[in-house]
Amino acid sequence: MPEDPVEAVIEAAAALLRARGDRMTGPRRAVLTVLALRQSHLAPDQVVAAVAELDAGVHRASVYRALEALSDLGVVQHMHLGHGTTAYHLAAEHRHLHAACGRCGAVVDLPGDLLDDVATRLDDVQGFALDPAHVALSGTCVRCRPDQVSGDRP
Numbered sequence: 001m002p003e004d005p006v007e008a009v010i011e012a013a014a015a016l017l018r019a020r021g022d023r024m025t026g027p028r029r030a031v032l033t034v035l036a037l038r039q040s041h042l043a044p045d046q047v048v049a050a051v052a053e054l055d056a057g058v059h060r061a062s063v064y065r066a067l068e069a070l071s072d073l074g075v076v077q078h079m080h081l082g083h084g085t086t087a088y089h090l091a092a093e094h095r096h097l098h099a100a101c102g103r104c105g106a107v108v109d110l111p112g113d114l115l116d117d118v119a120t121r122l123d124d125v126q127g128f129a130l131d132p133a134h135v136a137l138s139g140t141c142v143r144c145r146p147d148q149v150s151g152d153r154p
Contacts, residue, residue: 027062041087041107101141
C-alpha cells in the first residue's frame, strides 16, 4: 500500500474497478486526485476546473462520466444541496449525512445515525425507505444565524 494518501485512494479505486472488469482511466485518476487533495464538497464545475488545472487535456464530459462511474462504484459520494445543485466528495469509510447553509452555502458533515429514528418511523408508518445521505438538510449555519451574533449557541 502506498504511503501517499492520494495514491492510496487511486489504487483502492483501481482495485474495485478491476474487480468489476473495468479500468482506471486518466479522467478517473484526475477526478480522484482532485477530490483527495481538496477534501471538500465540490460542485461538478469545481471538479472540472480543478481537473483542468491538473490535466488540461481532460474534457469536461470525461470528468462528468468519471464522477458518475466513481459514484456508481461507491468511491465517490454525491448529494443534492437544493435548487438542483450537486456536490461530490470521496466516500468516507463511515457513513455520514450533510447539512447545507442556505445563506453562505457551507456544507457541514453530520453523524451518519442522526436520522435513523426518522428513517425507521417512515418505514414503519409509510413503508418508505429513506436515503438521507443523498440529500443535504437545508438550514442556516451558526455563522449566518442572526441570533448567533454574540457567538452563543441557543
